[in-house]
Amino acid sequence: MTESVISCHNVSKIFGPNPAQHLANLKADPSLTQAGYVHAVREVNLEIRRGEMLVVMGLSGSGKSTLVRCLSRLIEITGGTVTVEGRDIATLSEPDLIDLRRRKMGMVFQSFGLLPHRSVLENVAFPLEMRGQDRATRYSRAREMLELVGLKGREDYFPRELSGGQQQRVGIARSLAVEPDIWFLDEPFSALDPLIRREMQDEFLRLKGMMNKTIVFITHDFDEALRLADRIAIMKDGRIEQCDTPDKIVLHPATDYVAKFTSEIDRARVVHIGSLVRPLTAPPSGEPVPAHRTIRDLARQLISDPRVEIPVINAQGAVIGSVLRQAALDVLLGDAQ
Numbered sequence: 001m002t003e004s005v006i007s008c009h010n011v012s013k014i015f016g017p018n019p020a021q022h023l024a025n026l027k028a029d030p031s032l033t034q035a036g037y038v039h040a041v042r043e044v045n046l047e048i049r050r051g052e053m054l055v056v057m058g059l060s061g062s063g064k065s066t067l068v069r070c071l072s073r074l075i076e077i078t079g080g081t082v083t084v085e086g087r088d089i090a091t092l093s094e095p096d097l098i099d100l101r102r103r104k105m106g107m108v109f110q111s112f113g114l115l116p117h118r119s120v121l122e123n124v125a126f127p128l129e130m131r132g133q134d135r136a137t138r139y140s141r142a143r144e145m146l147e148l149v150g151l152k153g154r155e156d157y158f159p160r161e162l163s164g165g166q167q168q169r170v171g172i173a174r175s176l177a178v179e180p181d182i183w184f185l186d187e188p189f190s191a192l193d194p195l196i197r198r199e200m201q202d203e204f205l206r207l208k209g210m211m212n213k214t215i216v217f218i219t220h221d222f223d224e225a226l227r228l229a230d231r232i233a234i235m236k237d238g239r240i241e242q243c244d245t246p247d248k249i250v251l252h253p254a255t256d257y258v259a260k261f262t263s264e265i266d267r268a269r270v271v272h273i274g275s276l277v278r279p280l281t282a283p284p285s286g287e288p289v290p291a292h293r294t295i296r297d298l299a300r301q302l303i304s305d306p307r308v309e310i311p312v313i314n315a316q317g318a319v320i321g322s323v324l325r326q327a328a329l330d331v332l333l334g335d336a337q
């Protein structure tokens with residue numbers, strides 16, 4: 001099992017004048033809600049693994065931003081513990097906390113937050129300037145990052161001369177310049193129009209493949225979550241309803257609420273053959289199918305294949321079990337339970 005980088009144990013956040021006092025009885029006493037208390041995050045338990053992309057998904061007001069801000073202690077939690085690489089971040093002094101954020105963490109927000117009077121190059125180099133790096137080193141690193149996000153040649157532009165998508169790329173390049181191990185992105189693409197958003201998602205998947213970073217990505221768009229995530233944590237009223245791989249979420253939604261999100265989804269595009277693997281009941285025969293392919297990818301073959309049971313291979317080519325053709329067809333035709 002991969003090492004956990006961030007752990008949340010029973011994390012709660014209550015906004016209000018005297019939150020700690022009400023941690024135990026907020027739920028039972030509705031008058032506290034009337035008095036202005038908001039239970040934004042409720043008893044969240046979560047392990048974020050090194051190198052994974054965890055997408056936090058939920059409707060507006062479900063607590064996504066609050067939870068993610070608790071992970072870097074931008075917000076003080078009311079109850080529970082958050083540990084980052086084994087250290088309880090509530091126990092860190094202010095300088096240690098700033099150091100942890102500067103050395104390990106990067107953040108990208110929905111509003112691009114670029115400095116309007118500085119060029120693109122200067123914007124990307126800015127966090128390195130804050131770190132006291134000399135001009136030549138920081139400009140060279142900033143150029144590298146701009147090339148990585150596809151903005152080579154735009155170094156001397158000003159933010160107002162770029163499109164929304166390009167500005168967000170500058171924001172991404174700026175946060176990558178400091179080489180964060182843990183990367184928090186709060187709805188980074190939501191201000192972009194659908195086509196550019198899709199392009200940015202592709203770009204993001206490319207970057208993710210190149211860098212082995214732990215990423216926590218917030219979105220309220222389920223399609224975006226399914227496209228990008230290794231695992232999705234679905235929040236409702238401050239709680240995590242389910243935290244699982246996209247395959248498991250669409251195949252086995254844990255609650256009615258999660259099921260509602262998945263009802264409109266084309267499952268065959270999400271579910272990989274590997275998710276339906278079961279032990280072989282007979283020696284494998286005929287051409288196997290790779291576990292990493294989606295049911296949609298293999299639709300033609302599945303429809304015409306006469307076999308009841310089709311062997312499945314892993315990335316190394318070893319047979320890991322089989323898939324019942326009928327089970328795959330059920331997903332394809334929307335009959336999966």
Ligand SMILES: Nc1ncnc2c1ncn2[C@@H]1O[C@H](COP(=O)(O)OP(=O)(O)OP(=O)(O)O)[C@@H](O)[C@H]1O
Binds near residue numbers: 016060061067
């Ligand atoms: N500083 C604050 N003071 C009081 N209440 C707050 C504060 N910040 C957030 N809240 C409340 O906490 C709840 C969760 O808010 P949060 O911003 O975490 O939700 P979200 O899922 O990120 O929403 P969105 O998708 O709209 O950004 C909401 O009811 C919100 O009004």
